[in-house]
Amino acid sequence: MIPAAHAVLDLSAPRHNLQRVRDHVPGSKVMAVIKANGYGHGLLRIARALRGVDAFAVARVEEGLGLREAGIIEPIAVLEGFVCADELALVLQHHLEPVIHSMYQVEIIEASGQKSSLSVWLKLDSGMNRLGFGEHDFLEAHRRLSGCSQVEKPIRLMTHLAKADELDDPATTNQLRLFRALTEGLFGERSIANSAGILGWPEARADWVRPGIMLLGASPFPHKTGADHDLHTVMTLQSRLIAVRELEAGVAVGYGGQWVAPRNIRLGVIAIGYGDGYPRSIGNDAQVLVRDTRVPVVGRVSMDMLTVDLSSCPDAQIGDPVVLWGDQLRIEEVAAFADTIPYTLLCAVTQRVMIVEGSIVRRRPGAAGSQQYQRHG
Numbered sequence: 044m045i046p047a048a049h050a051v052l053d054l055s056a057p058r059h060n061l062q063r064v065r066d067h068v069p070g071s072k073v074m075a076v077i078k079a080n081g082y083g084h085g086l087l088r089i090a091r092a093l094r095g096v097d098a099f100a101v102a103r104v105e106e107g108l109g110l111r112e113a114g115i116i117e118p119i120a121v122l123e124g125f126v127c128a129d130e131l132a133l134v135l136q137h138h139l140e141p142v143i144h145s146m147y148q149v150e151i152i153e154a155s156g157q158k159s160s161l162s163v164w165l166k167l168d169s170g171m172n173r174l175g176f177g178e179h180d181f182l183e184a185h186r187r188l189s190g191c192s193q194v195e196k197p198i199r200l201m202t203h204l205a206k207a208d209e210l211d212d213p214a215t216t217n218q219l220r221l222f223r224a225l226t227e228g229l230f231g232e233r234s235i236a237n238s239a240g241i242l243g244w245p246e247a248r249a250d251w252v253r254p255g256i257m258l259l260g261a262s263p264f265p266h267k268t269g270a271d272h273d274l275h276t277v278m279t280l281q282s283r284l285i286a287v288r289e290l291e292a293g294v295a296v297g298y299g300g301q302w303v304a305p306r307n308i309r310l311g312v313i314a315i316g317y318g319d320g321y322p323r324s325i326g327n328d329a330q331v332l333v334r335d336t337r338v339p340v341v342g343r344v345s346m347d348m349l350t351v352d353l354s355s356c357p358d359a360q361i362g363d364p365v366v367l368w369g370d371q372l373r374i375e376e377v378a379a380f381a382d383t384i385p386y387t388l389l390c391a392v393t394q395r396v397m398i399v400e401g402s403i404v405r406r407r408p409g410a411a412g413s414q415q416y417q418r419h420g
């Protein structure tokens with residue numbers, strides 16, 4: 044029996060995707076960004092799948108501590124840095140590498156009597172206007188950090204691209220120009236590119252790259268999927284068909300009775316809903332796969348269930364597996380149904396969804412048979 048809402052995680056895929064990163068930037072070191080619970084896949088699970096990568100990056104100190112407690116020994120950058128002296132003490136104790144983005148952090152370092160060495164990333168705000176020093180403070184922050192004996196030299200330098208997924212927008216070129224201009228003459232390794240920078244902007248390659256979403260197999264670009272970049276899907280979200288109903292034309296389905304059957308239809312009820320992280324906001328072009336056949340979602344998505352029109356899949360039976368996203372229905376497509384991006388769908392998968400670690404038996408082009416998975420252990 045197929046379990047209800049569950050996510051099959053192919054934990055060989057992150058390594059494959061890491062290799063794709065290396066193919067794009069053979070000269071760069073890779074900092075695997077695994078913040079937000081590994082983009083919803085499990086922080087430790089993804090860290091272990093990528094063991095041996097040059098470094099990891101997380102957003103917060105607590106995420107870094109979680110990795111250290113689990114015995115992860117690779118360097119760990121903390122993208123939001125620390126916010127107080129107590130957090131700096133934890134950073135030092137656990138050898139985390141904070142991003143320094145504001146002068147208050149420089150002041151905390153200067154005021155701390157700590158002697159143990161601190162490896163930092165100094166962040167320039169080159170145009171995103173979120174975190175980082177502006178043009179006028181960047182060199183001042185660099186000068187002051189250089190004067191702190193415990194800060195390792197040369198100080199490493201980074202910035203973040205706001206529009207790298209928009210390949211015909213000049214913003215990225217401007218950001219790159221500003222970063223180059225302000226860091227000219229400074230020693231220290233540089234890091235600029237996220238996934239979109241790695242895939243779309245060769246000029247953004249630097250000593251380090253910071254891929255996140257592409258390690259999980261999804262494309263950072265609108266109108267593309269991971270398959271376009273030869274990335275392997277890590278998560279396949281599945282559930283099962285739990286009821287099949289014959290409905291007459293004119294009958295309203297689900298909360299609000301928003302969808303009315305335009306003709307006599309076979310309605311399928313699937314055990315997954317927004318309580319599992321499937322978006323409630325999907326449009327009326329949304330589809331799921333029942334027995335590998337695309338069927339349209341009809342009516343409102345509810346907490347535990349959603350309903351589909353089974354007309355295009357007459358053989359569908361109770362208990363059939365349903366794929367919400369995976370290799371044959373890419374998450375980028377589902378994100379477009381919901382007018383969002385794959386990042387939010389992955390991060391939104393809830394605790395209730397059972398995790399099955401397995402390797403997906405990928406369908407060779409032209410080969411018959413449905414996607415299956417093998418359980419490990």
Ligand SMILES: *Cc1c(COP(=O)(O)O)cnc(C)c1O
Pocket residue numbers: 076078122203236237238239253254255256257263
């Ligand atoms: C999240 C994040 C990344 C990774 O971005 P992707 O688009 O997932 O590749 C890289 N750098 C910073 C600063 C980030 O916050």
